[in-house]
Amino acid sequence: MKNIGVAIVALFALCCFSLFVGVQEVSITDWWQESQNTDLFLISRIPRTLAVVLTGASLAVSGAVMQMLARNNFVEPSSVGTAQSAALGILLVTLLYPASPLIVKMIVAAATAMIGMAVFLAMISRLPVTSPLLVPLVGLIFAGIVEALTVFIAFQTDMLQFQGTWMSGEFSGILRGRYELLWLCGGLAILTYVVADQFTIIGMGKDASINLGLNYKQVVILGLFILALSTSLIVVTVGMIPFVGLVVPNIARRMMGDNLRASLPWVAVLGALLVLTCDLIGRLVHFPYEIPVGTVLGVIGSFVFLYLLYARPAHAR
């Protein structure tokens, strides 16, 4: 189970399977003979599968970084208000400057996500270290408050439908030309891998980091930047997807320990596998209709999370 090659092969196999799932019948044996199939694959199937893999990997990696920055294993960007803050930013910029290009909306969303994360981290720095479960609790409520604010503004401005599209993430609308931003997420995940050792040290706490000669502030700001950017990219492109960043790093940690550089490839591959599996479930359960991947993950992820809450190793209690 420690061999990452096996996981990558499994992911690749699942990707190939994913290419053949859809309303348009494509026979597995002679799919290259029809020219319209080529279009179908290039415009819809391949982009969708790529988007799922990139999103899954990026969500899981973001969760792992968030857990290092907050020094708590039960947080992720969408459970502590970061994703909700990004959604608030998109809503505000759409209301104030409807004509602004996507890149401007992205920057605003990343900025609000950053503010939301800073507020959360400032709040939890005042919490007693003795109660680790208070951190995700405060995060959940904070996320709820930001969401209530967003819903309120959306309600007053008749944007509720628009706002609802980011609340439950799904990949059904992904086509060529609509997902390319997610490649940036992939780039950010690679950047995370490059500086993984520094994040591992950050996870030991401020004093330990400074004693080891790390520029603590700089690394934290880099982490915030990576998280804000990849979270808002995902919210803009596919919407909020819960639990991936929460569950996957915890499973990887059980396998590989706390060293981020060692566990990060696993985190990325497992994240992609999890989201792809859930997307396939969502596509197949009620064929030809789809169930949003966010809903499927809400069911599966909360189950796994409940297990993690009750089955923590004794030394971590």
Add this chain to the structure above:
Amino acid sequence: MQDQPMHAKKLIIMSMLLALACIAFMIIGAKGSWGFLLVFRGTKLLALLLVSVAISVATLLFQTISGNRILTPSIMGFDALYLLVQTLLVFILGGFTYVALDGQLKFLAEVGVMLFAATLLFTTIMGKGQQDLHRMVLVGIIFGVLFRSLAGFLQRIIDPNDFAILQGASFAQFSSVDKELLGVSILLVSGCCIVIWRLRHTLDVIALGRNNAINLGVSYERTSFIVLVLVATLVSVSTALVGPVAFFGLLVTSLAHFIMNTHRHSVLLPASILIAAVILVTGQTAFERILKSQSTLSVTVEFFGGLLFLLLLFRGKMK
């Protein structure tokens, strides 16, 4: 006991406030024939009052049996559980025959299943020992997420023609109340209230904690089971009428404790009911008639309730 006149005075002031709020609700912006208006606004007002009673009493009782002032049934996933029960019944009993049933009958069936499920959930969460409160709350919240996702998942599978219930109602709507259920709701709520009023002194003892209550000769297990059944019923009523409300109950009970400064249920119960009713009726009047915006009241209440919850968490009131 010397502060009893004080309590009475406060309750009378609150009742007057409520009366004023109700009058304002009935007459502000009234156009058209009074015969129509009285019935139309009267039903709305009645529903608001019913929901106030259901939410405040359920929250207060739940806090009493869990021995904790920060937990509420909705934070522990009860509202979401009711929505899931509703969806499950449609899903299992095959949409058409079940949906065609009379609304009141369906509602009673839902309450029945809900009683069973809520008791199971409560004993699961609480049974793990109350020493780790943060874990308990977190588990409750995640159970809520699980139920909501499951309900959403099933709703996607059920034929949409069968399922015209609360689809996509992720937050409560105080302006559009299910009027069909008013009659049966009145019966259920008043029944619960009678039982609770007779139990009020026993509840004071229960609030002292399990060991003390047993030492003082209260049959703790039996009473808390009865209370749990009542809580589940009241949550079903309020969720069926307006949808899930996360923090409203917490807001109300905290205010009641703050204003009344007592542990006696005979004071706390009427106080929280009055506070809930004043907030809902005034809020609905303001939002509906003056600000001309529908159903944002619940979002506003949630926002402030959430802030209060954070404040309570930070002040270490998690006892």
